[in-house]
Amino acid sequence: MMLTALGLMSGTSLDGVDVALIETDGKQVKAFGPSGYRAYSPAERNLLRQALSEAVHLPQRDARPGILAEAERAVTRAHAEAVAAFFAQNRLKPEDVDIVGFHGQTVLHRPERRLTVQIGDAPALAKAIHIPVMHDFRAADVEAGGQGAPFVPVYHRALANSLDREGPIVVVNIGGVSNITYIDGNDTLIACDTGPGNALLDDFMYRTMNQAFDAEGKFAALGKADEAWIARALELPFFALPPPKSLDRNDFAALRLGDVAPADGAATLTAFTATAITRIIPLLPRRPRNWIVCGGGARNLTMLRMLRERVGSATVEAAETLGWASDAIEAQAFGFLAARGLKGLPLSYPTTTGVPMPMTGGVIARP
Numbered sequence: 001m002m003l004t005a006l007g008l009m010s011g012t013s014l015d016g017v018d019v020a021l022i023e024t025d026g027k028q029v030k031a032f033g034p035s036g037y038r039a040y041s042p043a044e045r046n047l048l049r050q051a052l053s054e055a056v057h058l059p060q061r062d063a064r065p066g067i068l069a070e071a072e073r074a075v076t077r078a079h080a081e082a083v084a085a086f087f088a089q090n091r092l093k094p095e096d097v098d099i100v101g102f103h104g105q106t107v108l109h110r111p112e113r114r115l116t117v118q119i120g121d122a123p124a125l126a127k128a129i130h131i132p133v134m135h136d137f138r139a140a141d142v143e144a145g146g147q148g149a150p151f152v153p154v155y156h157r158a159l160a161n162s163l164d165r166e167g168p169i170v171v172v173n174i175g176g177v178s179n180i181t182y183i184d185g186n187d188t189l190i191a192c193d194t195g196p197g198n199a200l201l202d203d204f205m206y207r208t209m210n211q212a213f214d215a216e217g218k219f220a221a222l223g224k225a226d227e228a229w230i231a232r233a234l235e236l237p238f239f240a241l242p243p244p245k246s247l248d249r250n251d252f253a254a255l256r257l258g259d260v261a262p263a264d265g266a267a268t269l270t271a272f273t274a275t276a277i278t279r280i281i282p283l284l285p286r287r288p289r290n291w292i293v294c295g296g297g298a299r300n301l302t303m304l305r306m307l308r309e310r311v312g313s314a315t316v317e318a319a320e321t322l323g324w325a326s327d328a329i330e331a332q333a334f335g336f337l338a339a340r341g342l343k344g345l346p347l348s349y350p351t352t353t354g355v356p357m358p359m360t361g362g363v364i365a366r367p
């Protein structure tokens with residue numbers, strides 16, 4: 001049975017809420033609907049940054065001490081507003097949507113403690129938008145001993161199935177953190193986080209230039225990367241681990257560049273992300289032939305150039321050039337995952353999160 005699923009994603013970049021509609025049976029995508037975006041205000045972004053700092057002390061996934069309760073209300077409100085605006089723009093009614101996939105905002109990810117925390121009040125959202133809301137996608141996986149991330153690989157596989165490309169294909173998502181999905185034929189699906197995405201660069205641009213990000217990578221293009229610094233950073237044990245593996249947004253936040261010219265710092269952090277992504281190549285079964293880049297980092301032309309320089313003869317394409325709605329992919333993925341969850345299909349596998357067996361998940365809140 002085909003479902004109309006609305007996916008809602010608030011990623012680790014803390015930039016805003018992505019909204020996307022798809023028609024799917026949880027295996028294939030029958031049609032892509034419109035997508036939308038509701039940016040967080042500077043005040044909301046600050047609140048989320050504080051929530052992330054306070055969340056490091058959280059003992060369990062449903063605790064909301066201190067500022068976390070306020071941040072959760074803000075996340076829920078922002079999502080309700082995002083849906084209302086999306087419905088108004090696209091002349092949709094609640095009856096047009098069967099299920100909503102609501103990721104929430106990750107504030108802490110510690111799979112080794114069997115803990116991953118996404119804030120956002122699904123029952124309140126379901127009541128506000130009058131549609132059943134699926135949430136808590138990562139919880140069952142982490143409880144069973146999985147990494148709880150990444151979860152987009154099953155959706156990347158569905159997208160890649162309709163591509164005419166020789167494998168192995170790698171889909172790279174460069175968000176706050178970067179993750180890859182390795183697809184080789186019908187049987188091989190391997191995934192993991194690879195290291196930083198844009199978060200370190202965004203934080204650096206904010207501190208040094210008072211800008212939210214390096215638009216199109218123009219600033220990094222003016223600088224020179226410090227390869228010795230990158231080589232040292234890549235000695236951290238995470239990078240030598242084989243997949244599956246996952247990260248918290250702030251796992252590399254303690255890395256400091258020292259006293260550098262801002263453009264050189266931006267170049268170094270951009271090259272760090274690109275090099276960390278390609279550091280996964282020797283840990284994969286075969287060398288990828290096609291790299292497809294999505295997420296906000298695909299708009300960073302310096303990042304794309306640096307990736308191309310590091311993958312040898314393989315191709316590197318921005319997902320947008322294949323007709324994929326790059327910015328909407330994660331939101332679409334959580335709509336797709338909601339449809340899979342409703343049907344009891346696996347959301348994660350031993351090769352994508354390290355969970356002991358293929359695992360379904362998601363919890364439904366009804367209006």
Ligand SMILES: Nc1ncnc2c1ncn2[C@@H]1O[C@H](COP(=O)(O)OP(=O)(O)OP(=O)(O)O)[C@@H](O)[C@H]1O
Pocket residue numbers: 010011012013014015173174175176177178197198199202212213214215216217294295296297299300301330
């Ligand atoms: N025009 C642009 N030029 C360069 N970088 C951009 C541009 N637009 C967005 N970005 C980068 O992409 C980031 C947002 O990416 P995205 O929306 O994929 O992240 P996310 O979904 O929050 O993260 P995650 O996938 O880790 O959950 C921004 O913070 C910025 O660094």
Ligand SMILES: CC(=O)N[C@H]1[C@@H]2OC[C@@H](O2)[C@@H](O)[C@@H]1O[C@H](C)C(=O)O
Pocket residue numbers: 011012106109116148149150151152153175176177178179193246247330
């Ligand atoms: C715990 C968490 O929210 N992780 C995010 C984060 O952002 C990118 C990367 O780290 C990925 O593992 C994941 O998001 C995507 C949507 C995923 O689960 O596939």
